[in-house]
Structure formats: C-alpha cells, structure tokens
Amino acid sequence: MNALTKAVSGVFLAVSLCAPIAAQATQAETVQGAYTQLGERLDWQALRLNLAGTPICAIRTEAKTRSGGVTARGETVAFLTLETGDERPVFSYLPGARVAAGDTGARLIIDGEVEVHLVGAGDALYAHPDDDAALYQAFRKGRSAVIEATLPRIGEIRDEVSLMGVVATSAIMSREGC
16 A cells, blocks of 8 residues: 555545544534524624423623632623513623522623623622613623622622623524514
C-alpha cells in the first residue's frame, strides 16, 4: 500500500469507529435540544420552543464574567422569554446553582443605573412582573447588566452579562412570529 492509500484507509477507519458515537451525540442533542435556534446577533441568541402546542420564544446569553463559587456552579445564562400573547418578555437568570426561594436581596443592575430586585425560585432568579416592561426597555438601551446574589452553599456571586445584541435578537423573534 502506498502512503495515500494508507491515509485514506485511516480516515475511513476513524470515521467508521466514530460514527456510532456521533450518532449517539446527535440523538442526545435532539432529545435535549427541544428548541429551534432562530438566529444569533452579537452576544445573544433567539430561540423558539413548543410546549404542548404553545410556542414560547426567548433570547439568551451566557455570563461574560463570573465571580463567587465559579467552580461549584454550572452554566450561567440570562433569558428574556416571551410566550405567545404576552406583550413583554419575562427576565430570568440561571446562576448555575440552586437559589433561595423568595426575596433574598438578589439584584440586577443595568449600566450601574437601573436596579431591580430579583426573587428566587428553584434554580432561577426572576424580576417581579411589574418590573419586566421597564427592565426590557433598559436591556434594549443598555450595554451590560450585573447580577448580584447570595446562593445557598455557594455564598455571594457577581456575574455580568453583555446586553449587546438584545435589540437585534428581539427583532429576529418578531420576524419569526413571536
């Protein structure tokens, strides 16, 4: 066998050995990824999820900087979620660990100016529904948001998310019928 034949055979062997693994990974993504990505602009992604025939759309971003219990926490993600018929998105933040229920002093600060208190439930922090409309407008105008909270078994955290791309990904949601 010449060198080219050996190289081609090696590639086919590697592909045939990896194909079952790749198929399993694809199946896992399909099962876990029950959403459709609608688009991405700057730091945010637009998504659509169908729950019991009800389309739910959201834009999301991951924290750019994190402090406090970083190695003990999982993925840290901010969401603005919009259910069909809603006029304003609902803000939520997943700090990557369980949060204490209710008002624990957690807060969201946009550009050092707008401050909103967050309440905990399960593994997420939420803005009060009365704050969602003003919060959404501040997200559209702002550059960054800081989330400060005290998490059980973790302690104090301070995470920052970029707001660059909120307007563009919101437009994607609108174009897609969200």
